[in-house]
Amino acid sequence: xxxxSGEAPALAYTLVRRRGRRSVGLRVDSAGLTVSAPLSAPxxxxxxxxxxxxxxxxxxxxxxxxxxxxxxxxxxxxxxxxLGAHLTLEVRIAGRAAAEKAGDVLxxxxxxxxxxxxxxxxxxxxxxxxxxxFAERTFVLARSAGLGTPRVFxxxxxxxxGSCNSRREIRLSWRLIKAPPEVIDYVIxxxxxxxxxxNHSPAFWSEVERLCPEHRRLRAQLEDSDHLYRSF
Ligand SMILES: [Zn+2]
Numbered sequence: 001x002x003x004x005s006g007e008a009p010a011l012a013y014t015l016v017r018r019r020g021r022r023s024v025g026l027r028v029d030s031a032g033l034t035v036s037a038p039l040s041a042p043x044x045x046x047x048x049x050x051x052x053x054x055x056x057x058x059x060x061x062x063x064x065x066x067x068x069x070x071x072x073x074x075x076x077x078x079x080x081x082x083l084g085a086h087l088t089l090e091v092r093i094a095g096r097a098a099a100e101k102a103g104d105v106l107x108x109x110x111x112x113x114x115x116x117x118x119x120x121x122x123x124x125x126x127x128x129x130x131x132x133x134f135a136e137r138t139f140v141l142a143r144s145a146g147l148g149t150p151r152v153f154x155x156x157x158x159x160x161x162g163s164c165n166s167r168r169e170i171r172l173s174w175r176l177i178k179a180p181p182e183v184i185d186y187v188i189x190x191x192x193x194x195x196x197x198x199n200h201s202p203a204f205w206s207e208v209e210r211l212c213p214e215h216r217r218l219r220a221q222l223e224d225s226d227h228l229y230r231s232f
Contacts, residue, residue: 011033011058012032012033013032013035013050014031014032014034014035015035015037015046016034016036016037017038017041018036018037018038019039021036021038022038023038024036024045024046026050026053026056026057028061028064029064030064030158030159032064033050033061035050068227069227069230069231071119071232072089072231072232073115074118074119074122075089076089076091077089080122080178081178081228081229082101082129082177082178083177083179083180083184084178084179084180084181084183086104087104087105088104088106089118090106090108091108091110091113092108092110093109093110093111093112093113094109095111097110097111097117097124098121099122106122106125108122108125109121119232122232126177126178127154127174129177130172130174130175131152133177133181133184134154134172134176134177134184135152137181137184137188138150138152138170141185141189141192142192145192145211147192147195147196148168150168150169150170151168151170152169152170152171153169153170153171153172154171154172154174155174156173157171157173157175158173158175159226159230161173161175161176161222162176162188162190162191163191164194170191170192172184172187172188175229175230176229179226180221183221183222186214186215186218186222189208189215190208190212192211193205
């Protein structure tokens, strides 16, 4: 914590020092304020950078705060985002946990009505559904673009929806299964394009364009609504 002035309440931030970095960089996202600084930058230089951008930081933090969505209640009747629509939760107590989607109802059997237990069963259902959906769409999109199919894994990331590596593995956050199918397709195409270009160069974006002509609109849609996918 750092008190910036007598009046303003303290601004909390995470400091990340990076080798090779030359300037002080500020980023505000769901994790709050992150400051990237050169290894040797004195704290006074970092604090000056924060003070100089205090207005901008506070405006950005406010936007993030307004975009915070509380966790569902985990009671029967709660609505849960799923593939761009909503599922209504139905809960029954049973000896063995299970979950089944019937239309827009998610029927779960849980060992108790405790929020943590219901959440655990729902998350397991989301993870299973996500892996099936992501693997199938990756296969279809890669094949129609004439690319080999990479291996697909799940992550639990809350802000990094997809990533890939040089071993031709794609990781997608299971939380993305809450997004509309076309938004998920965009994230998959983005990662498929990275298999050819491990950067965000113009060549990379023209590959994205080839795989997903609607990428600009879908990326904006993801940035607009991705806070909804972080509520659990
Ligand atoms: Zn990327």
